[in-house]
Amino acid sequence: MEQQTDTTGTDRRMGTASRMAPALQRYGILIALAVLCIVLSVVSENFLTSRNIINVLRQTSINGILAVGMTFVILTRGIDLSVGSVVALVGVVSASFATTSAAGVAGAPYMPLIPVAVGLLTGMAVGSVSGIAVARFSVPAFVATLGMLSAARGLTLIYAGGRPIPALTDGYRWIGTGDIGGIPVPIILFGLVFAIAHFVLTRTRFGRHVYAVGGNPHAAKVSGLPVRRIRFAVYAISGALAGVAGMILAARTGSALPQAGVAYELDALAAVVIGGTSLAGGIGRVSGTVIGALLIGVMNNGLDLLGVESYYQQVIKGALVVAAVMLDRSRKTED
Amino acid sequence: MAQPLLEASGFRKSFNGVAALRLGQFTLMPGSVHALCGGNGAGKSTLLKILMGIHHRDAGRLLRNAAEVTFGNPSQALDNGISIIEQELSPVPAMTVAENIYLGREPVGLFGRIAFREMNSRAQDLLDGFHFGIRADTLMMDLTVAQTQLVEIAKALSYDAEVIIMDEPTSALGEAEADQLFAAIAMLKARGKGVIYVSHRLSEICGICDSYTVFRDGAFVETGALADIDKDRLIQLVVGRPLTEEFVKDNTPGDDTLLAVQGLAADRGVRDVSFSVRRGEILALYGLMGSGRTEIFDRLFGLSGQTAGQIMIDGAPVTITTPRHAIDAGLAYVTEDRKRSGLVLTGDVRDNLCLATLDRMGVGPVMNTRAEGRAAARMIDVLNIRTASDRLSVAHLSGGNQQKVVLGKWFLTEPRILLLDEPTRGVDVGAKREIYRVMSDFARAGGAVVMVSSETDEVLGMADRAVVMRDGRVAGELDRAAMSAEQLLHLAV
Numbered sequence: 001m002e003q004q005t006d007t008t009g010t011d012r013r014m015g016t017a018s019r020m021a022p023a024l025q026r027y028g029i030l031i032a033l034a035v036l037c038i039v040l041s042v043v044s045e046n047f048l049t050s051r052n053i054i055n056v057l058r059q060t061s062i063n064g065i066l067a068v069g070m071t072f073v074i075l076t077r078g079i080d081l082s083v084g085s086v087v088a089l090v091g092v093v094s095a096s097f098a099t100t101s102a103a104g105v106a107g108a109p110y111m112p113l114i115p116v117a118v119g120l121l122t123g124m125a126v127g128s129v130s131g132i133a134v135a136r137f138s139v140p141a142f143v144a145t146l147g148m149l150s151a152a153r154g155l156t157l158i159y160a161g162g163r164p165i166p167a168l169t170d171g172y173r174w175i176g177t178g179d180i181g182g183i184p185v186p187i188i189l190f191g192l193v194f195a196i197a198h199f200v201l202t203r204t205r206f207g208r209h210v211y212a213v214g215g216n217p218h219a220a221k222v223s224g225l226p227v228r229r230i231r232f233a234v235y236a237i238s239g240a241l242a243g244v245a246g247m248i249l250a251a252r253t254g255s256a257l258p259q260a261g262v263a264y265e266l267d268a269l270a271a272v273v274i275g276g277t278s279l280a281g282g283i284g285r286v287s288g289t290v291i292g293a294l295l296i297g298v299m300n301n302g303l304d305l306l307g308v309e310s311y312y313q314q315v316i317k318g319a320l321v322v323a324a325v326m327l328d329r330s331r332k333t334e335d
Numbered sequence: 336m337a338q339p340l341l342e343a344s345g346f347r348k349s350f351n352g353v354a355a356l357r358l359g360q361f362t363l364m365p366g367s368v369h370a371l372c373g374g375n376g377a378g379k380s381t382l383l384k385i386l387m388g389i390h391h392r393d394a395g396r397l398l399r400n401a402a403e404v405t406f407g408n409p410s411q412a413l414d415n416g417i418s419i420i421e422q423e424l425s426p427v428p429a430m431t432v433a434e435n436i437y438l439g440r441e442p443v444g445l446f447g448r449i450a451f452r453e454m455n456s457r458a459q460d461l462l463d464g465f466h467f468g469i470r471a472d473t474l475m476m477d478l479t480v481a482q483t484q485l486v487e488i489a490k491a492l493s494y495d496a497e498v499i500i501m502d503e504p505t506s507a508l509g510e511a512e513a514d515q516l517f518a519a520i521a522m523l524k525a526r527g528k529g530v531i532y533v534s535h536r537l538s539e540i541c542g543i544c545d546s547y548t549v550f551r552d553g554a555f556v557e558t559g560a561l562a563d564i565d566k567d568r569l570i571q572l573v574v575g576r577p578l579t580e581e582f583v584k585d586n587t588p589g590d591d592t593l594l595a596v597q598g599l600a601a602d603r604g605v606r607d608v609s610f611s612v613r614r615g616e617i618l619a620l621y622g623l624m625g626s627g628r629t630e631i632f633d634r635l636f637g638l639s640g641q642t643a644g645q646i647m648i649d650g651a652p653v654t655i656t657t658p659r660h661a662i663d664a665g666l667a668y669v670t671e672d673r674k675r676s677g678l679v680l681t682g683d684v685r686d687n688l689c690l691a692t693l694d695r696m697g698v699g700p701v702m703n704t705r706a707e708g709r710a711a712a713r714m715i716d717v718l719n720i721r722t723a724s725d726r727l728s729v730a731h732l733s734g735g736n737q738q739k740v741v742l743g744k745w746f747l748t749e750p751r752i753l754l755l756d757e758p759t760r761g762v763d764v765g766a767k768r769e770i771y772r773v774m775s776d777f778a779r780a781g782g783a784v785v786m787v788s789s790e791t792d793e794v795l796g797m798a799d800r801a802v803v804m805r806d807g808r809v810a811g812e813l814d815r816a817a818m819s820a821e822q823l824l825h826l827a828v
Binding site: 203204205206207208209211212214215216218219220221222223224225226278281282283 | 636638657658659661662668670675676677678679680681682686689690691693694697700701702704744
């Protein structure tokens with residue numbers, strides 16, 4: 001029917017609805033998070049302690065950082081299934097530059113600049129390969145990054161010889177275990193990544209490009225946007241952020257495990273979807289993603305506190321993802 | 336007098352307290368083609384959706400063959416013999432014609448096996464009964480748009496539909512294809528069916544319909560026989576004020592050539608195309624669907640591969656391999672399908688207006704939000720885009736206002752040459768006139784307009800010169816003085 005052309009008379013009404021929908025969506029999960037927190041603080045006296053809250057934030061930071069990278073990709077109608085494997089690959093590669101033997105001095109407390117630079121570059125390089133496959137050779141993102149999921153895991157095992165890389169320097173371990181003014185470094189990094197990503201998506205030209213390419217790649221192309229470059233860039237960003245997450249994980253564990261990060265892509269995806277970003281592209285915010293990640297983090301923590309077995313946590317998380325999308329859909333069809 | 340197939344009276348419908356339909360009234364007689372006319376927001380869509388069971392009326396009576404009915408959902412309407420052929424068809428492309436017609440109610444044989452032979456022969460009988468010339472075992476994806484519509488008609492008839500609603504059926508058809516559709520409509524009429532015909536193309540309505548009902552601002556205005564009325568009066572009823580003229584044209588072509596194309600080749604067999612357009616001139620590229628008009632635009636704008644031919648702007652040769660080059664060279668391209676390649680529907684009005692000029696609205700990589708807002712406000716004002724705010728989602732605007740957003744996006748790039756592909760498709764009469772005014776003003780200010788149009792009226796009304804395409808080649812060129820509908824069509828076929 002003539003939905004698009006015959007609505008002048010109802011524009012105002014729909015306008016209000018369309019402005020309210022994102023607000024509802026954003027505050028909807030924020031409310032869900034708040035309710036969950038209130039309930040948990042009532043049923044468990046251990047929940048609302050500063051120690052536990054910092055604990056939750058620290059546990060959320062790795063998934064949160066991955067999910068922020070995933071948000072860029074999903075906004076362009078893509079997906080990045082390889083982030084879990086990239087976490088492991090970057091972990092072992094950067095850690096190999098941060099072992100006490102590589103550093104020369106046992107427990108050298110220097111700032112781990114070289115391992116971090118190597119880690120970021122590795123993550124970005126792996127993301128770039130997926131990006132080229134998607135942007136230049138039009139391989140569907142699902143396939144390209146599924147291939148990378150397997151390949152990066154294999155490379156990790158080859159590089160590490162199938163064994164953990166142990167005995168990391170104190171400087172490197174600081175990334176995962178240190179703190180600045182009482183706030184753990186992973187939480188600070190998570191905050192920084194969120195702030196930068198939010199700025200990039202809302203205030204920069206590149207951000208506008210990301211939304212346009214995801215919303216309608218044809219229109220973006222006709223309007224002179226470098227569609228391929230933008231598609232490529234989001235995978236490089238996701239790879240680099242997976243690198244950050246990988247280094248935090250290795251640093252926290254104290255040694256880089258080649259089996260690390262298995263299935264992390266699912267949690268990242270869940271955070272993005274719960275956060276209201278549309279898998280069809282063009283709609284979404286990193287703030288939503290961060291709340292989505294926190295919701296998952298608080299839920300896991302709460303179930304832990306209540307002594308629920310971790311097997312159940314997976315079931316509940318799965319249901320949550322589907323429920324979030326169902327709510328979103330039903331709201332759209334009501335419009 | 337025969338009994339009406341459908342009689343609606345006193346329909347009312349509000350959404351969240353805003354009346355979309357205040358007075359809906361409509362009578363359809365058997366064996367007639369009834370035009371439902373009205374601009375955007377007139378309420379005709381709401382009326383149709385109530386008839387189809389998609390919306391539920393707040394008040395009013397609906398009689399189907401003199402019996403009062405209420406449809407809770409579209410399948411109830413279908414069971415009562417009311418069928419619609421949507422503007423945007425959605426066939427299953429990888430299935431055959433017969434499978435599409437009987438989708439979901441395939442005749443079955445032993446063990447639930449689909450009786451293909453029976454299904455095919457039933458479908459073929461249906462198609463042959465109307466001389467559609469389509470084989471029931473063809474795949475849908477191998478059909479033209481017009482043939483797909485004919486299959487939809489056959490499908491409607493397979494449900495024994497007596498009332499067939501057609502919503503903008505010719506919006507994707509060329510004139511030759513439209514004639515095929517009109518022949519089918521004539522046959523439906525001869526068999527006593529009632530057709531409700533919705534179209535913005537009033538000349539078409541005058542050609543094929545028997546009666547009309549006009550809606551305006553959510554209310555019934557007038558109904559009658561088309562024999563008693565002419566097109567000008569119909570326009571006046573739709574718009575609500577007398578229109579002195581349908582077209583606006585006060586540009587005068589200058590002397591110097593702005594864009595010259597020589598020996599250009601493009602996709603789909605377009606070759607050896609040469610034409611030029613001067614400052615202040617509106618040039619029409621006329622031709623049937625598939626004659627290569629859009630392909631020429633795509634090539635000029637760097638959307639298709641680099642092929643033979645030379646493009647000169649202001650006398651200097653230019654190389655255009657990407658849209659960026661084209662924009663930098665002063666070209667702007669309003670594409671044929673604004674939803675596919677014109678608008679980012681997930682974005683708001685401001686996002687869309689600024690899309691092609693993001694480079695100019697920031698410091699380094701950081702956007703200047705205020706500059707974006709100012710640019711958007713300027714275009715909303717200049718083009719009279721009716722929107723509550725520049726932060727409103729563009730998907731909620733009417734077709735005419737959406738088209739103005741696309742135009743505004745391009746005006747912000749300060750183009751010298753405007754390529755317009757079917758600029759008024761799916762746009763109501765009032766907004767059409769505003770778009771013509773914009774074209775004329777652009778040319779008058781020294782720009783050059785190249786317009787692709789399938790509507791002869793539009794070409795005759797707006798163009799200073801017409802280049803007629805046939806099978807990917809230039810078939811001829813007509814000056815404004817020499818232009819007539821017959822001449823255009825004569826060259827095009």
